[in-house]
Amino acid sequence: MKILLIGSGGREHALAGALARSPRCSALFAAPGNPGTAALGTNVVLDVADHAAVVAFCRTMGIGLVVVGPEAPLVAGLVDDLTAAGIRAFGPSRAAARLEGSKAFTKALCDEASVPTAAYARFTAAEPARAHVRERGAPIVVKADGLAAGKGVVVAATVEEALAAIDMMFSGGLGAAGEEVVIEECLVGEEASFFALVDGETAVPLASAQDHKRVGDGDTGPNTGGMGAYSPAPVVTPAVAERVMAEIVRPSVAAMKARGTPFRGVLFAGLMITAEGPKLIEYNVRFGDPECEVLMPRLMTDLVALIEATIDGTLATLTPAWRDEAALTVVMAARGYPGKPEAGTPIRGIAEAERLDGVTVFHAGTKQQPDGTLVSAGGRVLAVTALAPTIAQAKARAYEAVDRIDWPGGFCRRDIGWRAG
Ligand code: AMP
Ligand code: GLY
Secondary structure, eight states: OEEEEEEOSHHHHHHHHHHHTSTTOSEEEEEEOOHHHHTTSEEOOOOTTOHHHHHHHHHHHTEEEEEEOSHHHHHTTHHHHHHHTTOOEESOOTTTTHHHHOHHHHHHHHHHHTOOBOOEEEESSHHHHHHHHHHHOSSEEEEESSOOTTOSEEEESSHHHHHHHHHHHHTTTTGGGGSSEEEEEOOOSEEEEEEEEEESSOEEEEEEEEEOOEEETTTEEEEOSOSEEEESOTTSOHHHHHHIIIIIIHHHHHHHHHTTOOOEEEEEEEEEEETTEEEEEEEESSOOTTHHHHHGGGBOSOHHHHHHHHHHTOGGGOOOOBOSSEEEEEEEEETTTTSSOOOSOEEBOHHHHHTSTTEEEEESSEEEOTTSOEEEOSSEEEEEEEEESSHHHHHHHHHHHHTTOBOTTEEOOSOTTGGGO
């Protein structure tokens, strides 16, 4: 079967590896892909926002399966349009993708399905929001309801800080995103990412991971897409995983089905593991990036078989198998990230890094120049990943690989995995 993968990040390079090694995959295409996916298949120039063009490409090339990596095409309804055209596609419908696209939708679903999450209230004016914060006290979380490029969440340690965030948002500091503000109870605990496959009715747990969102060592500096990850996350013990499935994932899946918008695809729960148990911070409707780069190297089951069972509604017959080893990935980003990353700086030494046992270097924002030189072409550029018996060993191996990469234009955190000891 010919497979088309949509996306161009480290997540997609990791997915491309798992798809290409499936006996069911006869040819792999990636749109737009990156130099990493080009080594596993064929990159194609295709405007993925033009759904008719994607359908036409699939028909011409005889594509049997489309796998969508990022959230934007899902929220835009690409899977709906492919399915309507009779082309099998992996990922939620536009209606089900609202679990990621709208904070208010997810909070309402949590209320309806009694999913543990932070208590919240919504405000459209500063004064009642200020009064609410004074009444509740700190710490407290102030969020702009709309998308605000990672700047929309303030975890305020003091009432003054929360009041300042409210004033900033209502005085237009975040533009339209701050016209409505959500004030949430501050959850205390350790964060973790939890992934499940859902076929509309049955949810099958995949694995846990832990991301590192801040740009700097010691979790300092601005938020990013993620600077590194490891899997499994020790904080998600088997008992915690069972509670996540029973109290969060399965009730949400049942509520989506009851609403007539069943969820099919990867459900990614952003969790806080609190003293009372796991609570949902947010849902995403796709694999995480960089979490996918530590999940795929651990996955032993054929990814294509899992994807087909998700589409066909037969997940109940499958149990994904995972390697016992841990995986850890260190993101190398271009200088300037998450602000304005420097493009076009040359990168060498990937082959030397991959000569280390268990190491894979996933490409994200890279570009191959006509003369063959690899250069940076984005914020997050490489995900240097190692598989080893323990997280500590995977960490040592990943940093050994990082140190073989000769890229003066890049930087990385040196402490990925610190919480895992
Ligand atoms: P979000 O954009 O909703 O994913 O939030 C970004 C980050 O803010 C999360 O990864 C958490 O670290 C933090 N955060 C969000 N909501 C809460 C909450 N209710 N309590 C504590 N931390 C939170
Ligand atoms: N690494 C977090 C995300 O993919 O949203």
